Amino acid sequence: MKASAREAAGAIARPGDFRAWLIYGPDxxxxxxxxxxxxxKLLPEGDDFALTRLTEDDIKSDPASLADAMAAMSLMGGARLVELRLSSGSASAATYLKDLEKGEYQAEARLIIEAGDLKGGDALRKTVEASGIALAVPCYADSAADTASLVNEALAAEGLSLEPEARALFVPQLxxxxxxxxxxxxxxLLYKGLRGQRPEGDDLVTAEDIRAIAAAGGDDAMDRLVEPALAGDVGAADRAYARLLAAGxxxxxILRAIQRRLDLIGEAHAGGGPAAAQRFGAPRFGPAQAIFGRQVEIWxxxxxxxxxxxxxxTERAVKSTGSPAESLVGDLILKLAMRAARRR
Known part of the structure; x- marks a missing residue:
């Protein structure tokens, strides 16, 4: 079956009894x-033991891996979930879903497939749209109104609002x-300060704020921390963190910068390599590109x-425990750098 773009949000909010979902699109x-x-929604407790993640490389190297993952029973009882991330379509996934619907496979888990912009003739998309046990959910780029709502909701959650000129500058960029x-x-949000971190009364985002953020983009100093931290250079990462803190x-x-780099690594895995993450901001040239490639291999x-x-x-701890953010983030950086050093 298939949901329209207008029905997509509701289809996710109310999953129903489908065995599989194909979530795809250019965004x-x-x-x-x-x-x-x-x-x-499907695993409300966030039980990692009940979740299996597969990539395009996994099902290419082992065509039976999807069927095996779907058939495996939960060690703890209860629901299980398989997530499959693709850059495009997958004939083997399409075949599996056809055979599953015909009863040729047993499935204990439910399946979420993430994919890119699949055209109408793609085998996987056609299979899901024709299926009675799976749902195709398209994801097209937000409209200007959707983007404006996204901005307003995120800022309102931190007690902020946009002045009209700032909205006119900021929303089209997104x-x-x-x-x-x-x-x-x-x-x-980090520039203005989260709720409780800002001076009293500083709750309006101005056009000057938007211009200041644009001018500060691409901070080389932050890259000099993130790159060694995720490439396994413990000493360089520790020194870079100390310098950033000393600079204010x-x-x-810094935590957000690490999360953004991990997101880029995830995009590279989903797309089949480092080049696939370049449209999301991954380095394109020189040493930074080579370092990113090593990070993709390590992680x-x-x-x-x-x-x-x-x-x-770490983000949850910063928000909830009251422990110093400097220590919590510093511990994370050292753990990631040491783990990357072991995995090289």
């Missing part, structure tokens, strides 16, 4: 966001990719997911 940030939302939009909104950088901003499968979860755990 990979929105694809990732909706897949994550659906996963939370159209086209939900993931990039959220990243830019996070930069704005916010530890939460694969379970190690990558563990790194991303560690970053999320």
């Amino acid at each position: 990979r940030g929105l694809v990732r966001e909706r897949a994550a939302e659906l996963a939370r 159209e086209g990719d939900r993931g990039i939009a959220r990243s830019e909104i996070e930069k704005l 950088d916010n530890p939460v901003g 694969r499968t379970a190690g990558f997911e563990a790194a991303r979860e560690a970053a999320l755990d």
Whole structure:
């Protein structure tokens, strides 16, 4: 079956009894966001033991891996979920879903497939749209009104609002990719300060704020921390972190930079290599490109997911425990750098 673009959000909010979902489209940030939302609906407890993640490389190297993952029973009982990330379509996934619907396979888990912009004639998309056990959910770029709503909701959650001139400057920069939009909104929130961190009464985002963020983009100093931290150079990462703190950088901003780089590594895995992440902001030239390529090789499968979860755990701790953000983020940087050094 298939949902229209207008029905997509509701289809994710109310998953129903489908066995599989294909979430696809040109806006990979929105694809990732909706897949994550659906996963939370299907596994509300976030049980990692009940979740199996597969990539395009996995099912190419082992065509039976999808069927095996879907048939495996939960060690703890209860629901299981398989996530498959693709850059395009997959004939083997299409064949599996056809055979599953015909009863040729047993499935204990439910399946979320993330993919790029699949055309109407793609075998996987056609299979899901014709299926009675699967749903295709398209993800097209947000309209200007959608993007404006996204900005307003995120800022309102932190007690901020945009003046009209600032809205006219900021919102058009975000159209086209939900993931990039959220990243830019996070930069704005960090620049202004989260709720409780700002001077009293400083709750309006001005055009000057938007221009200042644009002027500060591409901070080389931040790259000099993120690159060694995720490439396994423990000493360089530790020294870079100390320099950033001495220069007055916010530890939460440093944490966000690490999360953005992990997101780029995830895009590279989903797209089949480092070049696939360049449209999302991955380095294109020179030493930075080579370092990113090494990071993609280092952070694969379970190690990558563990790194991303560690970053999320640190964010939760910063927000909830009251412990110094400098220490929490510093611990994360050292853990990631040491783990990368072991995995090289």
